[in-house]
Amino acid sequence: MSMPFYVSPEQLMKDRADFARKGIARGRSVVVLQYADGILFVSENPSAALHKISEIYDRIAFAAVGRYNEFENLRIAGVRLADMRGYSYDRRDVTGRGLANAYAQTLGAIFSSGGEKPYEVELFVGEVGDSAADDQIYRLTYDGQVADEHGFAAMGGSAEKVATHIKEHYQPGQPLDAALRVAVDALGSTETGAERTIPVESLEVAVLDRTRNQQRKFKRLSDPELASLLGERSALPPEGS
Amino acid sequence: MILEQRLPAAYLTPGSSSFLDFLAAQAPEMLPSRRATPVGNAGDLAPHGTTIVAATFPGGVVMAGDRRATMGNVIAQRDIEKVFPADEYSCVGIAGSAGLAVELVRLFQLELEHYEKIEGTTLSTDGKANRLATLIRSNLGMAMQGLAVVPLFAGYDLAAQHGRIFSYDVTGGRYEETAFHSVGSGSLFARGALKKLYREDLDEEGCVTAVVQALYDAADDDSATGGPDLTRRIFPVVGSITASGYRRLPDSEVAAIADRVISGRMERPDGPAAPLT
Numbered sequence: 001m002s003m004p005f006y007v008s009p010e011q012l013m014k015d016r017a018d019f020a021r022k023g024i025a026r027g028r029s030v031v032v033l034q035y036a037d038g039i040l041f042v043s044e045n046p047s048a049a050l051h052k053i054s055e056i057y058d059r060i061a062f063a064a065v066g067r068y069n070e071f072e073n074l075r076i077a078g079v080r081l082a083d084m085r086g087y088s089y090d091r092r093d094v095t096g097r098g099l100a101n102a103y104a105q106t107l108g109a110i111f112s113s114g115g116e117k118p119y120e121v122e123l124f125v126g127e128v129g130d131s132a133a134d135d136q137i138y139r140l141t142y143d144g145q146v147a148d149e150h151g152f153a154a155m156g157g158s159a160e161k162v163a164t165h166i167k168e169h170y171q172p173g174q175p176l177d178a179a180l181r182v183a184v185d186a187l188g189s190t191e192t193g194a195e196r197t198i199p200v201e202s203l204e205v206a207v208l209d210r211t212r213n214q215q216r217k218f219k220r221l222s223d224p225e226l227a228s229l230l231g232e233r234s235a236l237p238p239e240g241s
Numbered sequence: 242m243i244l245e246q247r248l249p250a251a252y253l254t255p256g257s258s259s260f261l262d263f264l265a266a267q268a269p270e271m272l273p274s275r276r277a278t279p280v281g282n283a284g285d286l287a288p289h290g291t292t293i294v295a296a297t298f299p300g301g302v303v304m305a306g307d308r309r310a311t312m313g314n315v316i317a318q319r320d321i322e323k324v325f326p327a328d329e330y331s332c333v334g335i336a337g338s339a340g341l342a343v344e345l346v347r348l349f350q351l352e353l354e355h356y357e358k359i360e361g362t363t364l365s366t367d368g369k370a371n372r373l374a375t376l377i378r379s380n381l382g383m384a385m386q387g388l389a390v391v392p393l394f395a396g397y398d399l400a401a402q403h404g405r406i407f408s409y410d411v412t413g414g415r416y417e418e419t420a421f422h423s424v425g426s427g428s429l430f431a432r433g434a435l436k437k438l439y440r441e442d443l444d445e446e447g448c449v450t451a452v453v454q455a456l457y458d459a460a461d462d463d464s465a466t467g468g469p470d471l472t473r474r475i476f477p478v479v480g481s482i483t484a485s486g487y488r489r490l491p492d493s494e495v496a497a498i499a500d501r502v503i504s505g506r507m508e509r510p511d512g513p514a515a516p517l518t
């Protein structure tokens with residue numbers, strides 16, 4: 001018996017989406033939260049060299065989950081696009097919306113083109129404004145869909161679980177330490193309900209801080225800074241011990 | 242500018258961490274060195290910036306520039322800024338064709354920032370100085386048509402933990418200077434002044450005073466260098482770089498030092514006297 005050659009478009013897209021989703025679900029989560037002075041990005045990332053959270057431009061940052069080589073390509077393309085635009089026009093003319101748009105077009109085109117494997121990535125593009133109301137958080141999925149997020153969002157492996165945890169504890173306008181604690185606890189929450197304490201060395205945290213008096217608002221938080229912000233933590237054994 | 246479309250393939254191709262290289266491949270017409278200029282001397286068409294002075298002190302380096310731009314015998318601008326932060330730990334001062342110089346500074350700033358973002362780490366002080374040499378070298382053609390740009394580069398070397406100064410020639414030659422240096426039309430006079438005033442143990446404020454004195458001497462003898470403008474309260478731009486990064490001295494701080502320098506010159510117009518032996 002010969003195999004049928006016809007595959008319905010619905011099935012084709014579903015297969016591609018399943019493929020991408022599976023890849024993304026393997027990775028650890030990244031969360032983004034608005035806090036009093038800007039936008040906070042937190043992820044669990046044991047590697048100190050391979051970043052999931054990065055600076056794109058003065059007020060714009062990028063966070064990703066999924067396949068490293070794919071989102072790294074997108075990150076570099078974003079930096080190039082932003083720098084090129086800022087150099088051609090002015091630094092103020094580089095916007096998170098423009099960048100999110102370019103990413104959406106790129107991911108969408110790759111997802112629906114037959115020749116390319118869909119990217120197994122999800123991205124956040126955050127842009128900090130002069131006030132919390134002007135902050136923008138865009139979430140981009142593997143198929144090029146863009147969603148505007150408000151307050152907080154999570155993506156990656158256990159995104160739903162993490163988002164539920166944040167929803168229970170998050171308040172708008174929290175100071176940095178409180179927001180960070182919510183995010184880290186959420187990343188440590190597991191399916192079974194047991195809390196896991198993620199050691200600071202395995203956290204990758206950065207902020208877009210609108211109160212920073214430099215033009216570039218992006219700042220990575222070092223391990224000692226994280227330890228002092230998180231303060232006393234419950235003495236649960238860290239993961240793997 | 243492509244924004245509403247898919248990112249071009251070249252943007253997604255792994256490659257150089259240099260913005261200059263990327264620009265040369267993607268939009269070469271945006272590089273000053275790729276622009277065709279008609280034969281002849283174009284030097285008189287645009288304003289020129291003049292004197293920049295830099296000096297090191299224990300724990301850092303300061304750089305100062307006068308505020309004058311000239312076009313022939315005309316003062317084109319009296320409050321031009323010629324000292325710019327290049328990144329958090331370095332700065333660049335420019336003498337020569339002002340428009341081109343500002344464009345090169347923008348490119349240089351972006352080159353350092355781009356590298357930092359892509360690589361996740363900053364270039365070494367020598368690496369930065371070499372990138373600036375590359376930029377200047379590519380401008381040789383325009384320099385020969387009278388549009389020379391001669392920068393002075395200073396930075397705090399985080400590895401060596403002291404301030405460093407680099408000077409350049411129009412062919413991109415890069416020379417590390419010790420203690421102090423000056424470029425631009427008034428540089429001979431400024432350097433002469435610093436020779437007599439500079440001491441290795443000066444603190445930051447002393448070092449700033451020395452460079453302000455040097456600029457005063459440059460303006461005293463070079464018509465293209467602007468002295469302190471007392472009626473308009475326009476004083477040199479002074480940047481200081483230490484382990485805590487670049488800081489542009491507030492106008493009030495520079496004004497206070499300049500006022501002291503001027504009141505000294507009221508007594509002795511040639512400035513402080515150095516001992517004979």
